[in-house]
Structures are given as structure tokens and as C-alpha cells.
Amino acid sequence: MQLSRRTFLTGFTAAAAVPGLFADPQPRLDPNLTVLLSDIHVNGLDGGDKYPRGKLARVINDILAMAPLPAHAILFGDIAWLHGRREDYLASAPEFKRLSDAGIKITWGMGNHDRRSTFLEVHPDCAQATKIPGRLVTVTEAGPIDFIMLDGLQGTDDRGLTDMGPGNGKLCKDQQDWLLAELPKWKKPVFVCSHFPVGELSVGNQKLARFLHACPAVAGYLHGHDHRWYKNLPIESWSSPHVLRTLCLPSTGYWGDIGYVTLRVAGDRAVAALHEYEYYFPKPKEELKQLREEDEQLWKAICDENRLATCTFHLPRP
Numbered sequence: 001m002q003l004s005r006r007t008f009l010t011g012f013t014a015a016a017a018v019p020g021l022f023a024d025p026q027p028r029l030d031p032n033l034t035v036l037l038s039d040i041h042v043n044g045l046d047g048g049d050k051y052p053r054g055k056l057a058r059v060i061n062d063i064l065a066m067a068p069l070p071a072h073a074i075l076f077g078d079i080a081w082l083h084g085r086r087e088d089y090l091a092s093a094p095e096f097k098r099l100s101d102a103g104i105k106i107t108w109g110m111g112n113h114d115r116r117s118t119f120l121e122v123h124p125d126c127a128q129a130t131k132i133p134g135r136l137v138t139v140t141e142a143g144p145i146d147f148i149m150l151d152g153l154q155g156t157d158d159r160g161l162t163d164m165g166p167g168n169g170k171l172c173k174d175q176q177d178w179l180l181a182e183l184p185k186w187k188k189p190v191f192v193c194s195h196f197p198v199g200e201l202s203v204g205n206q207k208l209a210r211f212l213h214a215c216p217a218v219a220g221y222l223h224g225h226d227h228r229w230y231k232n233l234p235i236e237s238w239s240s241p242h243v244l245r246t247l248c249l250p251s252t253g254y255w256g257d258i259g260y261v262t263l264r265v266a267g268d269r270a271v272a273a274l275h276e277y278e279y280y281f282p283k284p285k286e287e288l289k290q291l292r293e294e295d296e297q298l299w300k301a302i303c304d305e306n307r308l309a310t311c312t313f314h315l316p317r318p
């Protein structure tokens with residue numbers, strides 16, 4: 001039977017009027033799912049460590065295979081290899097573009113190996129999002145939760161090309177003042193994020209952990225820098241049952257725990273889940289001249305222990 005153009009169009013119109021008939025069976029992007037990536041360390045120049053680029057591609061491939069996709073990707077800094085070179089940012093940009101092309105919104109954080117001005121030359125749109133001029137401090141709304149990305153990078157933008165700058169983090173005065181004014185009155189559960197462990201940072205005349213304890217909307221503190229999956233519960237007061245949970249993220253491919261983390265919100269909690277591919281230090285086996293069998297076995301044991309590890313955060317009701 002041949003359908004006339006008119007019969008076909010009439011049938012199409014009738015089918016389109018049936019609710020849900022042509023609807024996507026599941027949404028393409030899940031607002032309750034976020035991926036957390038840290039310590040990317042892609043090297044854009046010949047002669048350096050090339051393997052982090054391939055390891056990053058593996059992470060991106062696996063994220064893009066998710067169904068539905070995470071609505072957000074939060075990057076916790078050390079995007080560059082060691083010195084914040086333009087070539088490094090140019091080398092990793094196509095991989096991250098694959099995420100944004102898929103509709104995944106990227107939040108960028110700065111690590112001690114980054115160089116803010118060079119990063120912004122390659123990713124100029126990020127400059128508009130910052131809350132603090134001269135730093136990269138952003139607020140990301142991700143469904144029922146928010147993320148605040150702090151910028152603890154101390155290294156000045158005019159340092160020499162081979163100068164890695166200070167390894168520790170520090171929040172500038174403007175950033176501290178903004179946090180002190182805004183965070184105590186935050187209305188949604190919020191994860192405070194930075195490249196650096198919470199113990200390195202202060203606000204006003206107090207440690208950052210003590211301040212976060214006192215802010216009712218804070219669900220937890222997330223960071224990178226140490227290239228390992230580990231949880232911590234910094235104690236700030238023996239008289240309070242309130243617990244601040246912190247989580248350190250793996251590297252996507254340089255050294256240490258290698259992988260990425262998903263953060264899924266369901267009801268009154270958010271669960272971080274580790275997806276670990278491998279563990280190595282200081283480099284993968286194929287990059288080392290020799291490797292003792294017992295070291296390789298320990299690497300495997302560390303990875304096996306971490307596989308499917310989770311960390312649960314309860315979402316406060318500020």
C-alpha cells in the first residue's frame with residue numbers, strides 16, 4: 001500500500017498528539033548526576049610524560065557512554081602538566097570539548113600547577129563566571145545541590161615558565177570576605193570545592209574547616225591535589241555532634257589512584273562513587289625502567305580495595 005503525502009501527514013499529526021509517543025524514554029542529561037575529575041596533568045609538549053592524555057580520553061569515553069549523561073562535570077584543578085603552559089591547556093581542550101558538545105556543563109577549578117591567565121587565554125568564557133575578579137571562583141547550580149569552586153592557586157601569572165609556584169593553597173582576601181558574607185546564609189545544600197585539602201585553607205582568622213562546620217548549608221568539602229581517594233572527618237569541636245565530611249579525588253591519569261568519581265543525589269543524600277582503573281606510582285609500569293613484582297602486586301591490591309568504594313553525604317536542610 002502506498003501512503004499519499006496527505007495520509008502520511010495526517011497520521012503523523014495524530015501520533016504527535018498522543019502524549020509520550022515520541023518522547024525520549026529517558027532524559028539525555030541527569031540533573032542529579034555529576035562527575036568529579038581532578039589532577040588531569042595533560043602534557044602538551046614533546047619530550048614530557050604523554051600518558052595522561054590517553055588516560056583522560058579513557059575517562060571522557062566512559063563518561064560519554066553513560067545513559068543518561070551527567071548534567072555537570074566539576075574539574076578540581078591541575079589541568080596543566082606542571083607549569084601551566086598554554087600547550088598543556090590546548091592539548092586537553094579537545095577532550096573537554098567532547099563533554100560540552102554533549103551538553104555536559106563544565107566547572108573549572110585551579111590547582112597549584114595551573115596558571116590562571118594562560119588557562120583563560122584558552123578558555124576565555126570562564127572569566128565571565130567568576131564571583132571574584134582576578135580569581136576563578138564559581139557557583140554551579142546542579143539540580144537540588146550547589147557547588148562552590150574556590151580558587152586557592154597562589155602562583156602569580158608572571159612567574160617563570162619553569163616555576164611551579166607554591167605547592168600549598170591560599171584564599172585571597174576578597175575571596176575570604178565573599179565566603180564569610182555569603183556561605184552562612186546559603187539556602188541550598190552546597191558542596192564547597194577546591195583543589196587543596198581543607199587543612200591548607202583559612203578564612204578570616206579561622207581555619208576553613210571550622211568555618212564550614214558553622215555554615216548550615218554545607219553538605220561536604222571536595223578536593224584534589226593528593227591524587228588519592230580518601231575521606232576525612234576534621235574535628236573542630238569536641239562539644240558538637242556535627243560532622244564535616246571531606247573527600248579527596250583520584251587523578252584522571254598522572255599518578256596515584258587513577259579514575260574519576262560520580263556524585264549522585266537521591267532524596268536526602270548524595271553518594272560519591274569511585275571508578276578506579278588502576279593505581280601506579282610514580283608512573284605506569286610501561287613508563288618505568290624496572291618494577292619489582294611486589295610493587296606491582298601492591299599497586300593491584302590498592303586498586304582492588306578501592307574498587308566500588310563510596311562516600312555518603314547527607315544533605316542538610318538549611
Ligand SMILES: [Fe+2]
Pocket residue numbers: 039041078111113225226227
Ligand atoms: Fe596534581
